Amino acid sequence: MAVGKPIAERIDRCSLVLAEGRTSGRVRRLTSGPRRAVLFGECPASDETLARALTEAPIPAQAVTAVGSLPGAYGVSVTDGRETAVAGDLAGLVRIWFRRDENAVACATSPIPLAAADGLRLDRDALAAWMFCSDFSGGISGRPLFKGITELSPDRMLVVRDGRASVLQRPRCRQRTDFATASAALRRALSAAVERRVTRADSVTADFSGGLDSSSLALLATRYRTTSIPALTYTDAFAANDDDTGYATRLATAAPGLRQVLIKGNARTLPFTDMISAPFTDHPSLDAVIHGRDRTRLLPATGSALHLVGDGGDVVLGAPLTYLAALARPGTLRRFARESAGWARLRHRPLHRVVRAALAAAHTSYEDTLIALAARLEKPSEAPSAGHAPAMEHSIVWSSLNQSARWGTDDARGAAADLLLGAAKDSTDADGADAHAMRAVRRHAFMTRSFVQIAEDLGVQVAAPFFDHQVIAACMRLPTAERVSVDRAKPLLASAMEGLLPAELFDRRTKGDYTACEYHGVRRNAAALRALLHESRLGDLGIIRPDLVLRELETAVDGGHAAMAGLEEVFATEVWLRNLDDPPIPATVTVTAKG
Structure with missing residues (x-):
């Protein structure tokens, strides 16, 4: 999803749909002069503080940044009748989805009410990407699991002004301290x-x-x-x-x-x-x-x-292990050597492999990492032999494939690869350990x-x-x-x-x-898990090969080292797809503004 370019024109209405149970707190409404704000989530700031942040910013988009950086965890919508800006919280606990109709944009704190208006049409390729690469759950592509709607990444805001809707990058905090x-x-x-x-x-x-x-x-x-x-x-x-x-x-x-x-x-x-x-x-x-x-x-x-x-x-x-890559530069090489040696001892790995992985990450961009992952998905699956455990140095990367990717069909892997390439092209994420x-x-x-x-x-x-x-x-x-x-x-x-x-x-x-609980759970529930795979919804969608998952399941049942995280991803998704047959639609409250 291109940032800064109009995604819809001739928009005369922008609505915000607040879904019950998705805001982690109460809804607050505030009016100051011509501007109206809606805050949804945990926001303890006083009305006076909010009013000051709301009015001092020159335009609603900047008011969203000012209001949205106060203490708490909440999303915010600000409108003055001419411009409307909407964003979730900074972490992504309170998220925003939106859909474009002919002359309106509807935003919501849950994808379900928006997608339900179009029959909850599942996006099979997006689900494959979501399963195969964890960065998709962070909203890097803006493509959710349902067709007809778009997910707003936590680092972006939706702005409707003069009839045009655009997705803008939220200002990054570049201030550093000791x-x-x-x-x-x-x-x-x-x-x-x-x-x-x-x-x-x-x-x-x-x-x-x-x-x-x-x-x-x-x-x-x-x-x-x-x-x-x-x-x-x-x-x-x-x-x-x-x-x-x-x-x-x-x-x-x-x-x-x-x-x-x-x-x-x-x-x-x-x-x-x-x-x-x-x-x-x-x-x-x-x-x-x-x-x-x-x-x-x-x-x-x-x-x-x-x-x-x-x-x-x-x-x-804390931080991912890629912080070692940030130390692999002049001025911090002694600490780089000390930290690398410490992790090698702690995880019982050869020091040279830890160092080599950190140096490789230091010379690789996030975009190049996504492109490399796409290339891996485009190749036939390389399922590791039973008993293989990923070494810790493999986690010193800016992104990686999930274990379930090894069981993906060639078609689904190819579709996920295309989405990864699109995400790499549109990515506005900074490189380095802080962005990771x-x-x-x-x-x-x-x-x-x-x-x-x-x-x-x-x-x-x-x-x-x-x-x-x-x-x-x-x-x-x-x-x-x-x-x-x-x-x-x-x-x-x-x-x-x-x-x-x-x-x-x-x-x-x-x-x-x-x-150990996971292995005990697999053994005690083996019959039910096998039944889910024998009537696999993911198999019907052409996303995974159930026979490969079943083989991994039997390895776990027998007590061998198994890709347990991958098994959890598959079975969680199988259950979700069954519940999608008749999902509860959350109660909603709609706030409408012109933009």
């Missing part, structure tokens, strides 16, 4: 993000896994509540996560403001169990695979006015968006403060290579929370591992 300044900014932003939520909520619960992200939020929340907060710790006898429960229990015992609630998993909470009962979401969701676990671990939070989750912490506070880190944030926000939908269906109001505008800005203004280290987990968070949270929280060097 570690101490970023740490102070993160301390303020994260503390405020938690405080404004918990002080306004009648009741609060929180995830409390024992990891850094959820534990930090739960412990911060105790500073702003006079009553104890139920802290939910999920434990599973099938998983190798004894460290999770132990750390969580020790932290909770030392925190009088927390009341730990232990939730024990069982055979009914294993992955791949009862997937068909997962709620329908706007797109295939990996949470369908773990619906039994989600349903059980969120049960104690049912009815709570606010449930804090640490989703987004890994990508906002932001793409990772958008992909993760996209996945969290469906989890928020599922949680709401279960009666749980989820909040993910790590996706707030100010939290992201505090982290992203520090260059990626300066906010991560192989020697310490999330050093920026540790620095920001010094004195607020116990030091023990940041001493942990392990992480819970649920891989």
Whole structure:
């Protein structure tokens, strides 16, 4: 989708369709002079602050930038009668889709109401691309899973002016800062993000896994509540996560403001169990695979006015391994050698392979990476032999193919390759580790968006403060290579929370591992999974070869190393396609403006 060029002309009306359950918060309307704004999501700013941002900008498009950069996580629409501008939040938790009719543009916070007007026509090629390359879930092509509509990437806005509709690039934050300044900014932003939520909520619960992200939020929340907060710790006898429960229990015992609630998993909470009962979401969701676990671990939070989750912490506070490529330059070569050696030791890989991968990434652009991926898709699938595990150095790239691509039909792989080439041609993304880190944030926000939908269906109001505008800005203004280290987990968070949270929280060097649960789940649900493949919707669409997936499934059932992430993608999509037969259409509220 070309940026800056008109995509429709003779437009006399622009409407915004707010879909129930897709805005992660309330809807606010504000009028200041001739301008009207609608904010949808979590926006705690006062009316005075919003009015100032709304009126000081010369035109509505700039007002969207000004209003949309205030604290919170929300989308915004601004109109003055002549121009209308619409955008989602910066991370992609609140997204926008639009369709063009003869004399109107309709925007929506869900693709379903827009696509339903045209019979929910599935775009088979877009689904293939979505499955084969994870960057498509970040909105790089603007092509969603339904025909007749367009997805607005989180880094863009839709502007209708003088009868013309255009997609414009949102201004990028080019301001850079040092570690101490970023740490102070993160301390303020994260503390405020938690405080404004918990002080306004009648009741609060929180995830409390024992990891850094959820534990930090739960412990911060105790500073702003006079009553104890139920802290939910999920434990599973099938998983190798004894460290999770132990750390969580020790932290909770030392925190009088927390009341730990232990939730024990069982055979009914294993992955791949009862997937068909997962709620329908706007797109295939990996949470369908773990619906039994989600349903059980969120049960104690049912009815709570606010449930804090640490989703987004890994990508906002951390960075992809491509940060090594940013260090492979004069001035930082000593640190490059130290970090590369550290990762090689940690992952038991030859150092020269890690170094070679980082140097290759340093000399490759994002556009060239997408073109190379397209070339790989155009060739016959190269399915690795059983027992093969991708080496860590293969992740030191700007983009990659998903495991499910190896099972794609030649036709579907070719169609996905064409879309990748189109995305490469139209890409406005910057090169380098910082841009790659932001793409990772958008992909993760996209996945969290469906989890928020599922949680709401279960009666749980989820909040993910790590996706707030100010939290992201505090982290992203520090260059990626300066906010991560192989020697310490999330050093920026540790620095920001010094004195607020116990030091023990940041001493942990392990992480819970649920891989064993996936294999147990495959074995216990093997018959149901085989049945899905014997009547494969993806096979009927010509996207995958079910026989190849079945072979991989049998490898997993037998206990061999399998492409588990690929299996999860396939089965989540199979379930979604079945639910698409009779999907619930969300209730909507429509706001109309002229542009």
